Amino acid sequence: MIETVSIGDAELEVMDRGSGPVILFVHGFPLDHTMWLELTESLTASFRTIVPDLRGFGKSSVTPHRVSMEQYADDLQRLLTVLDCRDPVTFCGLSMGGYIAWQFQKRYPELVGSLILCDTRAAGDSDEIMRARLIMAARVEREGTGFIPAALLPKLFSESTCDRREDLIENARRVILRNSPEGIAAAQRGMARRPDVTERLAEIDVPALLLCGVDDVISPPAEMREMAALMPRAELVEIPDAGHMAPVENPQAVADALRSFLEQVSGD
Numbered sequence: 001m002i003e004t005v006s007i008g009d010a011e012l013e014v015m016d017r018g019s020g021p022v023i024l025f026v027h028g029f030p031l032d033h034t035m036w037l038e039l040t041e042s043l044t045a046s047f048r049t050i051v052p053d054l055r056g057f058g059k060s061s062v063t064p065h066r067v068s069m070e071q072y073a074d075d076l077q078r079l080l081t082v083l084d085c086r087d088p089v090t091f092c093g094l095s096m097g098g099y100i101a102w103q104f105q106k107r108y109p110e111l112v113g114s115l116i117l118c119d120t121r122a123a124g125d126s127d128e129i130m131r132a133r134l135i136m137a138a139r140v141e142r143e144g145t146g147f148i149p150a151a152l153l154p155k156l157f158s159e160s161t162c163d164r165r166e167d168l169i170e171n172a173r174r175v176i177l178r179n180s181p182e183g184i185a186a187a188q189r190g191m192a193r194r195p196d197v198t199e200r201l202a203e204i205d206v207p208a209l210l211l212c213g214v215d216d217v218i219s220p221p222a223e224m225r226e227m228a229a230l231m232p233r234a235e236l237v238e239i240p241d242a243g244h245m246a247p248v249e250n251p252q253a254v255a256d257a258l259r260s261f262l263e264q265v266s267g268d
């Protein structure tokens with residue numbers, strides 16, 4: 001079921017399906033909840049999947065200028081409260097969704113039973129990446145979203161997905177184009193200021209599954225391997241035939257990894 005949930009100063013669109021242990025799925029940039037559709041379809045028989053559009057994306061309301069990773073984390077805590085989820089959940093975030101997961105786990109550790117971190121980073125931005133984010137933020141506010149697909153899609157998907165899965169690329173293009181320029185700019189400014197959490201990884205003592213597309217060029221497998229090695233209860237699974245958008249490019253392999261991780265966690 002898709003519903004609009006008021007969390008105080010914003011309205012979030014959320015898809016809430018299935019029953020059982022809760023998995024909260026948090027999309028990457030500059031996408032929306034639809035990136036999780038195929039993956040979550042196969043999970044709703046065993047889990048309650050809560051899949052929101054973050055503030056400023058999809059049909060959720062927009063807060064202009066800058067939204068921090070902490071603010072998105074607070075929004076998700078409020079969303080879970082409104083949806084009456086008071087027990088620990090599995091937080092599954094992709095890329096920017098992972099940056100938000102670090103902040104959510106820090107602020108609301110009592111709400112995190114386990115973490116699934118897809119194609120994401122713990123490090124902060126280099127000066128060059130930070131500058132590029134601020135330039136994109138200003139440009140999208142001036143010109144709209146039209147220039148973004150050509151700039152981002154070849155980095156989000158593997159070369160082979162770009163060649164062979166025009167349907168996936170087209171979907172992502174449509175989602176990016178219909179997102180709000182102000183929402184995209186606000187997220188870029190928020191990501192540019194996000195903290196480096198590498199030092200904290202050793203303290204994140206919950207079961208964690210790190211997933212990475214073998215051809216991910218934004219958060220490459222070598223970097224995610226190092227992150228997993230620093231986390232006391234983490235394992236890394238590399239997803240074949242996938243780049244940065246592993247859950248979209250190879251949902252079957254991601255669903256298999258996720259199920260076997262959650263079975264193991266529930267048996268602990």
Ligand code: MLT
Nearest residue numbers: 028029094095096097218
């Ligand atoms: C994402 O997929 O969310 C982005 O690659 C995050 C980023 O721009 O760092």
